[in-house]
Amino acid sequence: MSPNHQTPSVVARLRAELGITQKVVADEAKLDQSRVSRLEKGEVLGGTEIESILDALATLGSPHANDFKAFLKREWQHVEPPSFWNPQRGYLEQADEVLDNVALFLSETEHPWPVRRHIERHRDLLLSASSFLTRLNHNIAFIGNIGVGKSTAISFLFDLLVPATTVTNPLKRTVLETGAGGTTICEVHIKKGPEFGVSVVPLSDVEMRQRISDFCNVTWNSVSSDAQDPAGEIARVSKEMDRALRNMAQLNRRTDTATGKKLTVDPAADLARSCESEAEFRARVIERMLLPERTRRELWYNSATHKHPMEWVKEVFSAINKGQIGDVPLPETIDLLVPNFGKSFGDLELTLIDTKGVEDHAVREDLEARLKDPRTAVVFCSGFNDAPGPTTGALLKHMRETFAEGFDPGKAAILALPLSGQATAMKNDVGDEAESDTEGYELKEAQITEKLTAEGVKALPVMFFNVISDEPVVIRKNVVEQLTRMRERGADHLLDLCAAIEDLMENIEQQAIQLAIEEVSKRLSTFLKANRLLSARERLPYVDVMSTLRGIRYASTLWAATRRNGEYSGLNVVHMIGSGAARDARSRCDGWFKSLDAFLNSLKADDDLAQAGRTIDQIRLSAAASKTTFLDTVQQTGMEVYREPLRQAPVWQLCAAEWGRGSGFKDRVAGHLERWFETEKQYLARVEEGVTASWEKQVIAPLMRLAEESAPQEMGVGGYSNVVNFPARAAE
Template sequence: MAAEKPHFETFMKRFLTLAKYCAIRFADKRRPAMSRDVAIGKHLAMLREQAQLKQNELAKKLEWSAAVLSRVETGERPLTDDELDIILKGIGTPEAARLKEILGRQWQRLPEPALGDTDADLLWEAEEVAEEIHALAEQPDVKQLFERRLVRYEEELRLAAQHVLNKRYSVAFMGTIGVGKSTGICRIEQLELPSAKGMPNAVLETGSGGITICDVHVRKGPGYGLIIEPCTEDEIRHHVTDFANSLLNPAKAGDDDEEEAGSGSPGISREIDRALRSMTGLRRRRSERKPDGTVIPASDDARVLAADHPDAKALSVEILARMELHKRDRRDLWHDASTGKPPLVWLQENFEKINNGRHPEFTVPKRIEVVVPNAILGDDTVTVTLIDSRGIDDLAARADLEQHFDDPHTLVMLCTLFAQAPSTEVRQLLTRAKEAGVRTLATQAAVLALPRTGEALAVKFEGELAQTEEEGYELKADEVRLKLHALNLDHLAIAFFNSATDEPATLRAFIAGRIEALRNSHRAALREIIAGARDLLANYEKAQAEETLRTAAKRLTIWLKDNAELPRAASRRVHDSLLSTTRAAHWKTIYATISRRGGWPNLDYAHQLSHGARRIATHVVENKIEGFKTIATSVLRDDDLADAHDLARQAVRTLEAGFDEIIRNAQLVGESIYADDLREDLEFWRACSAIAGRGYKDRVNEKNQHWFEDERHGEAEARVMELVAQKWSEAVTGVRALLPEG
């Protein structure tokens, strides 16, 4: 038995670690399942603390024992209605008096919000309206036309309420490598350690760029910890293969392009190159001059290994063996006071180890979660995650970046160097988002310029230097708006933050304000739907025979009839985005995606095709939406048609929802239409792999163009246009179903 003890201890340690990981990883999913007694108990404790009453004081006031009150507040002891009344009267605040009313609400149509939700009253208003709408729609004498409007309203209320109910928000920082994203995040969250040089050191590893190996998420948890999502076995194998190829044949392609010093090898980022060397012990050593003047030349263990294994497959196997991946199965790490290290010191040391592949228990990370015990941005009313995205070192047109624009609960912070603001990469991201039909940039995106000391004072207006940094920021903001005007995005929010001199509270307040603006847009959307539903309910009896509705509907119906047909042929091609992105890419990026048959994250063929499909759909339908909104606006401005205003607004929302559905489906078609054929066309990929030397990118693009245009003859465009026409027809039919016939 003694021999089995170490094995048992190891097993138990791993079991407890896994249990803790699962508990943290899925905490947010478990939270809604909290028992009602526990939720009430916690809320009572909060109300007591807000009333500045200690537990013993309230217990004495109630003539209860402190032990009983403690069990109530932990949820161990359920309360009767009379006991709840006694406690609430004892607390004696207006908030306590309202709790009984809140607990008495019966939620039938919408999910019940948590106690203390700041939007609870708005959501209850939506619940009441949804219940009235549902009850009316169920009545047998309701005309079919109004039943359709009622059913549509109920669906709108449900979807809009979900946006308001969801309190989980992300803030995605995007920008070029070295722009200062990591430093800014650490500044606003006080993830810093003192430095002898004056400027504190960030807990997240920083440098001149090319430091962070993957996306880093900073979020609140039960303590200080690190959780990683590992790369898959296939992803690691691809990394290792590229590393091996770079050692054996570092200049396989694009030898006419300038090599950036230290930029790694074909398909290998500096971060991955560094991590693989650390995991395998294949070090690089700089040349060294001894005191006697002799020089020890530089050496590279990896190239020595490659010389002994000249076959790429054999070298890859040797590198994988040295990585000992079977030992790198840990997924989380938590600070323990027994280490004797302050939490931030511990966090900095272990993040650096994992990020650089120097921790023996962790594999190559795909995402690192940095968990801290404090509320992000200091706000406990929402759950915020700060995302430090991988820096843009070649192309901004990446799926991992552009996906954030489609999430209604993500604020996109477009980071740019002050002198370049808004940088080419920022403008490219915004341009592609507009092309892809993103309609929420005004609330979901903001520009963050990150100046260095002295840059703001160097800004000039009519030859005169700015007198203060604030004036420099204002002048630069005018320049940024002027450049964004060409994209019709000069209304975007703009912030400036110098990590060395500006107060972190300034940036923290800006981000919190943008999140609040995003929340307010969700609230406003729900309020508009509630108001429209109430108008319909209030005017229901007279609306059944209301001539006003027919007059307004006639304007809308005429437009819908005239615009029901779409062009049969696309003016753009699905693969246009792929061709333009390939032309702009570095040859190493192209090399990497070819070796993965189009699946390299920095240049993903499927993502580029999906963007191309969305671009076609947006180009075809967006003007139609704007045309319909113009007609609807004329109805809304006509006071004689006031009784039809809610109908016009509902019609616009319905058509916009149809547009969003078209975009989503076009994206799926673009991603999937050639997925199998393209990936399995080994002859095509071998032909691309054989290309090398001058004109590398152009010749790869010729292969791309031939595959899509000569071999497939515009199949993708036909499929996309067919889908768009079908979904547009469904959207138009959905709107017409809401309108009475003239």
């Protein structure tokens, strides 16, 4: 028996679960107590001693001791050794055994090539499925408009609260900063830590200076001219950013009553008036911020403060969020570290993500990344009356039009956040108001489901949570179970792959199976030769950019984007181009994949090919995976082709100069960009080259390898590459 890095923690946990001391275990194992202590502290003991300790734990009643003993004896050949506590450990053990058999099978050269190719592809898919289940880290991302109560709900659902004895108002107990919207300056992560602490990932120097530049430009214009144009469009930075920058520069507004009148004094405006130029003003603001001294990234709780740890976390988080700690930089993300966080939710390593509230454009790059991440479950938060809410609707529409497939079970849910009295104000079909919150929730759920179904979204769980009156336990359990459903789906996929591989290898000697697989490969080759090309482009990748810019809610969002050459966290033109390219590619390939699906159904219906049924099913799964990779790569292609040309384009100077020239700022900016896109058509051709190359590499080539013996082996993980050389860069 060979110990591994898990042995100390597993032994300590097995003993703790029995509620016994190290001495009791040592006595049963006939060892000195120091040996058990040293093992639990991480010191290496001999295999015989470890076996004696595990035997003792088993004798003392541990239901897992013998399993762990067997786990330590196991040699993992193909799958990364999982945690002993991994809920899918048994599935992974089976996968490793199957992969071992596959390696042996492929080492034998007498098997016909179609069978070998299908086994190879099954192996690659099985390795991918195993990798997903091996890791225990997952995220739950909460997404919603500013002001809907998202941060408040997270705090109450996951007990991120200061003790009730220290705060009388229950809504003031939240560790996360809450308010009427626009309170949190960045994305916040809550995760398990070694102790109570707060850590930050700072903004890059470039972005930090850009934020300062925005603030200074707004302030400079407010004191040197009228900041509002005839259309009522006002240049502004978000209130949370304005507050943090003012605190960092010690330029907070204050109220002056010395003259007997209540007056607001703005030191930033006074400083601007004392400067000869905006550049001088900006330099003086930067100087006041003492940026070189802001180097601290981690803060840890000290019991000497005599504060409850959660109270300390709340205060420190609030101070960082407001820019009030002199040696801490402005954050891009903030991590709140809580010992044993998520312990009651099982053995998954859980991170909660409180995304920055949506104020304007919902299809942001950061939110799309959460939607695409297979390890992240998403909770769409909305107010009760407008549930599922505009942000949810916009993101669901984006997913339908851009992503390869619909939701996996557990990927997303809706959380409506009612205020007191809203649920009972719901009326049934005869016009009677709900008699209870529960009845109101049922009526609202029916409305939400009906609306989602009409928009083509089905099987999306709907939950309700009033932080004042509803118990959080059930909702918290439902939210966490999203991850369980995601992993169960992954485990089912893994078992299907194992079964398909075993079926092939066990029955390969049957001539009928060989002939059936060879015939499937032959027909697949014929299909691919007749249907190799992707259909013609249907829409330009940037077609949605202009309509989005014209329809943006706040002109100041577009103003900030023009000052960053189109790449602003709240409105990223490059990201929109990538999404547009993926949306067009999705539309162009949907018909092809429907034809493939119909073709595979015809193979399944052919009695002569019944022996190859599992093989046909796996071709379908392989094609689905290729579609996802294809669309992701197309999106990246669109972004990479246009990124540098747009960064360098003088069009942004024209766009930024349109501010303050009267009504129609958004239309004028959209017009400038539209003319630029029409003039610079060479980039459109490069995107199309990338789309065509990606289609060939990531859809046709993997399937062709299953269909033809002479098809080349692609390089990359699992034999297939998801890397496409962007034509724009290859030409340079």
